[in-house]
Amino acid sequence: MVDAADGRAAARALGLTKAYGQGDTRVVALDAVDVVIERGRFTAIMGPSGSGKSTLMHCLAGLDTATSGQIWIGDTELTGLGDRQLTRLRRDRVGFVFQAFNLLPTLTAEENITLPADIAGRRTDPAWLRQVVETLGLGDRLRHRPHELSGGQQQRVAVARALAARPELIFADEPTGNLDSRAGAEVLGFLRRSVDELAQTVVMVTHDPAAASYADLVLFLADGRLVDRLDQPTADAVLARMSGFDGPRTS
Ligand SMILES: Nc1ncnc2c1ncn2[C@@H]1O[C@H](COP(=O)(O)OP(=O)(O)OP(=O)(O)O)[C@@H](O)[C@H]1O
Numbered sequence: 001m002v003d004a005a006d007g008r009a010a011a012r013a014l015g016l017t018k019a020y021g022q023g024d025t026r027v028v029a030l031d032a033v034d035v036v037i038e039r040g041r042f043t044a045i046m047g048p049s050g051s052g053k054s055t056l057m058h059c060l061a062g063l064d065t066a067t068s069g070q071i072w073i074g075d076t077e078l079t080g081l082g083d084r085q086l087t088r089l090r091r092d093r094v095g096f097v098f099q100a101f102n103l104l105p106t107l108t109a110e111e112n113i114t115l116p117a118d119i120a121g122r123r124t125d126p127a128w129l130r131q132v133v134e135t136l137g138l139g140d141r142l143r144h145r146p147h148e149l150s151g152g153q154q155q156r157v158a159v160a161r162a163l164a165a166r167p168e169l170i171f172a173d174e175p176t177g178n179l180d181s182r183a184g185a186e187v188l189g190f191l192r193r194s195v196d197e198l199a200q201t202v203v204m205v206t207h208d209p210a211a212a213s214y215a216d217l218v219l220f221l222a223d224g225r226l227v228d229r230l231d232q233p234t235a236d237a238v239l240a241r242m243s244g245f246d247g248p249r250t251s
Contacts, residue, residue, distance in 0.1 A: 010169050010201040011037040011060050015069035018055050018224075029055040031224040032069065037169070042195045042202045044212040046238065047221035048245055053205045054173060056221065060203070061094055061171045062086045074168055091120055095162030095170040099177035101154040103146040103161075109153075110142040113160045124164050132163045135197055136190050152183025156190055163194055170194070172204040176211055188214040209238035220245065 018030040029052045037043055037060065045053045058064035059071055062078050071078040073093055078086065103112045113133075117124045133139055136156045146154050155175060162170050172191065176184030192214050194200040204215065212218045213235040220228040222245045230241055 008039045009036045009072070009074075010039040011071070011073045011203075013056075013060060013066075013069060013071045016056075016059060016066055016071060017068045018052075018059055018064070019067045028224055030059065030066075033224070033226055035060075035219065035226060037201065037203055038217075039168075039201050040195065040199050041217060042192060042215040043204070044215035044218045044233070045203065045205045045221065046207070046209075046212055046218055046242065047227075048242075049207075051221040051245075052224040053221055055224075057171050057173060057203065057205050061096070061169075062090050091116070092165070093168045095165065095167035097155070097158050097162050097170065097172040097175045099174040101146070101151075101158045101178070103154055103157055105146050108143050108145055109138060109149065109157045109160075112146070112157055113142075113164050116161065117165055122165075125166070128166055129164060131198065132160050132194075135193050136160050136163075150183065151179050152186050155179060155183070155187045159187065159190055159194070163198065163200065168201065170200055170202045172202060174206060175204060176206070176208065181210075184208075184211065209235040209242065212238045 013033055013035050016030050016033040017028065020027045020029060033056065045056060047053050055064065059066055066079055073089065076089065081089065104115065107115065114124045133142065136159060138156055138160060141149060141153055149157065176187055179187060188211055191202050195202055206212055213233050215233060218230045218233045218238055219226055220241060228241055230237060
């Protein structure tokens with residue numbers, strides 16, 4: 001295991017606590033979480049509904065701020081950064097894939113992939129883009145608009161968009177939630193390849209043990225705490241661990 005000072009950490013948190021609301025309505029979504037996300041690995045975050053998975057991802061990605069504790073991406077401490085600095089950090093160093101593909105319908109696949117860089121006034125490295133497109137099997141789909149693509153292909157475009165700027169970290173929140181199991185498996189296979197062949201770092205929140213089995217490591221949350229981890233997970237082993245926690249979601 002890597003400790004918080006290790007250079008292999010793509011992101012890390014120490015004593016990360018996140019509370020919402022005040023007084024009687026106060027909810028502690030994360031309770032003093034220490035976590036290390038290793039570079040060049042595929043990490044899945046699992047746990048029952050309400051256990052804090054999305055909150056953890058949002059805090060690590062700089063989309064939400066901590067109530068207390070510290071968070072780093074690489075060597076940059078997020079806690080203490082202002083909104084503008086956080087926005088720049090997310091834009092330059094983090095890629096996102098969500099359950100909804102969030103593609104612009106009037107743009108081609110290629111235009112969607114390069115849109116974030118275009119908006120930031122930056123050129124996407126053509127050699128890298130070619131490699132991403134090839135790895136994701138999108139070479140013959142670049143001129144298509146989203147409605148001409150299957151759900152799985154649209155999500156692959158969204159993954160390519162997240163990879164285009166060569167981010168230090170990709171966060172994926174239920175990336176297969178809108179896909180049937182075959183298309184979901186395909187997208188997960190491509191996320192896996194982006195780690196194995198493009199040396200990317202992926203953190204994925206999922207409810208699905210089969211999806212988690214594509215990861216190198218599964219972190220389990222329950223009631224806002226990290227309660228377990230599983231290396232080289234299989235779907236069966238993930239399911240067995242899940243059944244040990246409070247009220248795992250079956251849907
Ligand atoms: N903006 C918010 N305001 C108040 N409470 C919140 C907010 N966001 C999350 N919570 C609460 O924090 C806790 C953790 O929520 P979170 O969304 O991180 O869980 P999760 O594990 O991602 O759940 P799910 O699997 O259902 O998406 C829950 O009790 C939730 O109700």
